[in-house]
Amino acid sequence: MRVDLFDFELPPERIALRPANPRDSARLLLLNGSETADHMVRELPSLLQPGDCLVFNDTRVIPAQLDGHRGEAGIGATLHKREGPRRWRAFLRNARRVREGDRIDFAHGVAATASEKGADGSMALTFLGDEPVELLLERAGRMPLPPYIAARRTPDAADAEDYQTMFAREAGAVAAPTAALHFTPQLMAAFAAQGVEHATLTLHVGAGTFQPVKVEDTVDHQMHAEWGRIDAATADRLSAVRARGNRLIAVGTTSLRLLESAAGEDDVIRPFEGDTAIFITPGYRFRAIDGLVTNFHLPRSTLFMLVSALMGRDRMQAAYAHAIASGYRFYSYGDASLLLP
Structure with a gap:
């Protein structure tokens, strides 16, 4: 499909630079079949049914952005995907000044050697020394705010808490x-009182989630791979929810993409551990989920294509036009939607 079919105009003032406080005071746009209604996130329990199951991603964001230098050249690094105990794939700022084998020195004595430039422009960074890389990043890294926020304000101490979910447990997301x-x-607690269940899986979100679609047709776009895991007990439990006639509601496109990667043609969710680069566009048949809680996404992005696949492109264009006109806040720190096809 043509990528420009997923374009729309978003006024810059609609981009949220801080989250709602308290978190569940954010607005919620409900799309339920042909119904469109304005709600608040704290009303979600009343919009779901007893026996429904919300599926959360328990990944934890690491301080994945580093500033350093190679000689006199300033170099920035955004880690993208772990490839080994000390090796990460990274996107570099000022990458033309870095060759394979070069050493990059970051703050507080942290250093890495660059190697293997990828077709996507990323390079492999192997961190030097014996300390666990997690400790090195805590010392030298900072929270990797999305570029559309970081370009408008400086990340600060509040983001260390604001940019983590209450479920964050498995470190590895950027x-x-x-x-x-x-x-x-x-x-x-309100969900539990309503009889709505929840479960967790792990997908380490990569920096590729912010990469723009630069091709003219979706068939030519290459997704970045991300590592995920659904254990056997969780897979069995989630399949049982649907088998008894209740709904699986993915919380976030990351949960949805991993669930769909783990589901077979028979619509059964099986244990999964490994990389997924699933790209969901209109025409896709959903096998694992019955609904989605998600924020409002960038124009021409793979995530807007995903929600268009779930609800229909015309439906989502109209919903986003309503959200923009009604003052909803967009993107990572913005408001939410509940999509029930």
Whole structure:
């Protein structure tokens, strides 16, 4: 499909630079079949049914952005995907000044050797020394805010908490599963009282989630691979939810993409561990999920294509036009939607 079919105009003032406070005070746009209605996130329990199951991503964002230098050249690095105990794939700022074998020195004595430039322009960074890379990043890295936020304000101490979900446990993401940023312990208690269940899986979100689609046709776009895991007990439980006639509601496109990667043609969710580069566009047959909680996405992005596949492109264009006209806040720190096809 033509990528320009997924374009729309978004006024810059609609981009949220801070999250709602408290988190569940964000607005929520409900699309339920042909119904469109304005709600608040804290009303979600009343919009779901007893026996439904929300599926969250428990990945934890690491301080994946580093500033350093090679000689006198300033070099920035955004880690993208782990490839080994000390090796990460990274996108470099000022990459033309870095050759394979070069050493890059970051803050606080942290250093890495660059190698193997990829077709996507990324390079492999192998961190030097014996300390665990996690400790090196805590010392020298910073929270990797999305470029559309970082370009408008400086990341600060508040982001270290604001950009983590309450479910964050498995360290490895370089971007937050932002739909889950809206959830609070009080909201989860309300779900439990309503008989709505929840489960977790792990997908380490990569920086590729922010990469623009640069081709003219979706068939030519190459997705970045991300690592995920659904254990056997969780897979069995999620399949049982649907088998008994209840709904699986993915919280975030990351949860949805991993669930769809783990589901077979028989619509059964099986254990999964490994990379997924699934690219969901209109015409895709969903096999694992019955609904989605998600934020509002960038024009021409793979995520807007995904929600268009779930609800229909014309439906989503109209919904986004309503959201823009009604003052909804967009992107990672913005408001949410509940999509029930």
